[in-house]
Amino acid sequence: MARNLAEKIFFTLLKLAALVAVVLAGLHFRNTDVGYVPQEALKTTPAELGRQLSEIKDNLANKFPQSEGETQKTYQWQYGGRTYSVSQTLYSSIYGFYKSQPKTYTYFNELPENWEEEYYGMFITENERDVFISELLESIVTEGKRNRLSEDQVVELVLAFVQSIPYDDQKAANILARTGNETMDYPYEVLFENSGVCSDKSFLATVLLRELGYGTAIFVFENENHMAIGIQCPKEYSDYDSGYCFAETTSVGNKIGIVPDLKANVGSAVGTEQLAYFNEEETRASVSTKLTEVKIFQKTQGKEYKGIIRTIRINNEISALKKELADLTAELRELKERIGEDEEYLADKKRDLDKYLKNDEIKKYNEQAEKYNDTLSDYEDRIKSYNKKVSVFNKKVARYNELIKI
Numbered sequence: 001m002a003r004n005l006a007e008k009i010f011f012t013l014l015k016l017a018a019l020v021a022v023v024l025a026g027l028h029f030r031n032t033d034v035g036y037v038p039q040e041a042l043k044t045t046p047a048e049l050g051r052q053l054s055e056i057k058d059n060l061a062n063k064f065p066q067s068e069g070e071t072q073k074t075y076q077w078q079y080g081g082r083t084y085s086v087s088q089t090l091y092s093s094i095y096g097f098y099k100s101q102p103k104t105y106t107y108f109n110e111l112p113e114n115w116e117e118e119y120y121g122m123f124i125t126e127n128e129r130d131v132f133i134s135e136l137l138e139s140i141v142t143e144g145k146r147n148r149l150s151e152d153q154v155v156e157l158v159l160a161f162v163q164s165i166p167y168d169d170q171k172a173a174n175i176l177a178r179t180g181n182e183t184m185d186y187p188y189e190v191l192f193e194n195s196g197v198c199s200d201k202s203f204l205a206t207v208l209l210r211e212l213g214y215g216t217a218i219f220v221f222e223n224e225n226h227m228a229i230g231i232q233c234p235k236e237y238s239d240y241d242s243g244y245c246f247a248e249t250t251s252v253g254n255k256i257g258i259v260p261d262l263k264a265n266v267g268s269a270v271g272t273e274q275l276a277y278f279n280e281e282e283t284r285a286s287v288s289t290k291l292t293e294v295k296i297f298q299k300t301q302g303k304e305y306k307g308i309i310r311t312i313r314i315n316n317e318i319s320a321l322k323k324e325l326a327d328l329t330a331e332l333r334e335l336k337e338r339i340g341e342d343e344e345y346l347a348d349k350k351r352d353l354d355k356y357l358k359n360d361e362i363k364k365y366n367e368q369a370e371k372y373n374d375t376l377s378d379y380e381d382r383i384k385s386y387n388k389k390v391s392v393f394n395k396k397v398a399r400y401n402e403l404i405k406i
Helices: 002-007 046-062 092-099 115-124 132-146 151-164 169-177 187-193 198-211 308-358 362-403
Strands: 019-024 033-038 070-079 082-091 105-108 216-221 226-232 244-247 295-297
Touching: 070 151, 070 187, 082 092, 082 132, 082 151, 082 187, 092 187, 105 115, 115 198, 115 216, 115 295, 132 151, 132 187, 132 198, 151 198, 187 198, 198 216, 198 226, 216 244, 308 362
Parallel strands: none
Antiparallel strands: 019 033, 019 105, 070 082, 216 226, 216 295, 226 244
16 A cells, blocks of 8 residues: 555655655645645555655656657747747657656655755656657757857757747646646656646756756746746846846747746736737737746756847847837827827818808808918827827837847
């Protein structure tokens, strides 16, 4: 009985104790559920339990399956204005292996202070018999070299690949609503299913970038129930003074070192997408949530991403353009409203003037004609100003769209 129970869950053997506890962290980064299993329910001694658990861990490491149930996957994504594509062979047997792997954290006696560190480590510790990540990374790097990308650009290419994997909206909705029994996924599951939420895609990005030789970290935002990754970069340019630059995985176009807002009630980041030229109905602001306090786990040291220096310069221009576009949008709406008022006034006055002229009320006609002409002149000036601002708006949009491709 003890062996059957233990094979279903992962044990971190810190010390033998009278109680075993299982942390069902799931996908909620706070309000963790903790369950206790009394020793008598296991019907074994602590020493025997320790020996069995050690055997089980060894068995789990050694039962990596044969490659069966072949399926071909092709991934396409955009980076730097170009389309990239890699094809990989996946196997249902390996997918099933990871699907059945532990997704709970189990400990003895008291919950260790570093339990989150160990828990997230479960998902990014690679099985030495699984060569898929290295093969996938080699394919991506080959594409990068073929397009003469620099080392920093290859890092960005890898991140763009992960960002392009579809965000699992239904899973995210279940997590935010705290319904269902959602769990975090291993990187192989994300690639096989071609979907994932913030944690799933963050784990995938982490193992790819570690394989590439870069230092990484996991950023957890409990208040917003969000996860992202950090990529080692010069500390003076890093986020949260951590030595790591923030990297978002849930939506395309988000640059390394730029912390985005989250879409309200969705959980994915607001992506950096091309803007349309001015259209009154398409420039409404969306509702978003800002990320707040961060916890950082699974820090590793490696190569530094130096592209952050260039990214900051580009992002400063992008931020300035966004503010200018927002200001122009407000000005254009105000002008549009004034122009509409002028049109109503001119239409009313035109009817009055036609009536005065028809009734030979020349004095009234002349008095109102002067006011009409003054308003018409103001109206024409506003039209010219409106069109000029639209032209400026569209030029800034063109520059914005050019910058986000860099």
